[in-house]
């Protein structure tokens with residue numbers, strides 16, 4: 109079916125209504141621009157990917173709806189392979205809160221709509237032709253003209269490909285299960301297991317904040333012995349930090365790719381730009397992407413606002429991934445080191461360092477430090 113052409117051009121077409129797309133679209137609409145946000149999922153509260161841990165710096169700097177946030181977490185327990193003799197670290201400050209992501213996306217989308225963003229759910233971006241952007245939705249294919257396009261379409265961005273921008277090649281995959289739990293005696297705790305036979309190149313985790321348990325694994329897709337699903341089953345069978353009650357029947361499953369190669373170099377051009385996972389804006393070390401996507405979206409909105417007001421694309425040259433990437437060197441080096449930890453014996457040897465005072469100090473810096481995505 110040939111795409112019919114929609115009416116007047118929009119200022120900005122944002123593709124993808126994850127946190128990056130919602131935030132960028134809202135900031136632009138608040139500055140008076142005409143923004144169309146398209147999302148292929150029919151609802152924002154289904155098929156959630158992220159665990160939703162927000163770190164202290166994000167909680168300090170961004171107004172997240174408090175009713176969507178779980179209790180604060182100050183305690184982290186690190187386990188070697190075999191789970192014996194873990195190392196416990198406790199912060200003086202509230203370090204993490206796990207968001208209830210379905211209501212958080214719904215609230216964020218309401219704020220976007222209130223700011224004037226037109227949101228089209230169940231609408232897939234399908235490519236670019238003759239200066240228009242092709243969308244496929246319930247009403248059939250349409251071609252939309254837009255002054256700029258924003259690729260907020262996740263780790264495997266189609267917009268990046270169509271704009272000829274850089275694309276993510278260094279990816280982990282993660283999966284987790286979420287379920288409600290009865291309140292127990294343990295304070296809210298983030299349990300992290302460093303075992304490459306379970307989570308090759310990353311971690312297996314349990315976050316128990318006294319309301320929900322999140323049980324997950326992530327690592328390099330081609331290194332899971334028996335696959336990601338099998339690793340998840342193995343871990344869930346003996347995961348630490350869970351109350352001794354029967355596993356509930358209702359378990360929500362989440363998962364997806366996580367780009368950990370650092371922010372990409374070319375993330376903008378005269379026709380648009382990338383934000384969030386599409387731009388590789390994820391910590392290569394912790395694989396946290398929620399703080400980076402909010403910070404990079406703010407810069408994206410600034411340069412797009414300037415370009416729209418000026419009526420020319422030059423301000424987008426300030427949107428420079430190469431400059432941001434230079435500030436990731438340390439984290440990229442640590443990511444390469446983590447990728448080399450391929451056997452439980454090597455992990456156990458590396459874990460021994462965490463028991464020394466410098467090792468504990470380094471772990472505290474990573475887990476409780478102030479570093480986040482460099483402020484653009």
Ligand SMILES: Cc1cc2nc3c(=O)[nH]c(=O)nc-3n(C[C@H](O)[C@H](O)[C@H](O)COP(=O)(O)OP(=O)(O)OC[C@H]3O[C@@H](n4cnc5c(N)ncnc54)[C@H](O)[C@@H]3O)c2cc1C
Pocket residue numbers: 123124125126127128129146147148149157158159160161162231232233234260261262263266281282283284324362363364365366383384385386389390395396397398399401
């Ligand atoms: C299992 C897992 C756990 C994680 N846990 C954490 C965590 O606890 N803390 C943290 O900081 N980070 C975490 N991350 C990373 C974090 O979730 C991401 O970095 C962040 O959510 C990225 O947001 P985004 O908006 O860029 O991308 P997404 O949230 O992936 O949004 C992209 C959106 O684009 C849509 N889309 C894609 N293609 C199209 C198309 N062609 N047309 C229309 N729509 C399209 C998708 O449907 C999707 O809704 C986790 C990731 C995974 C996989």
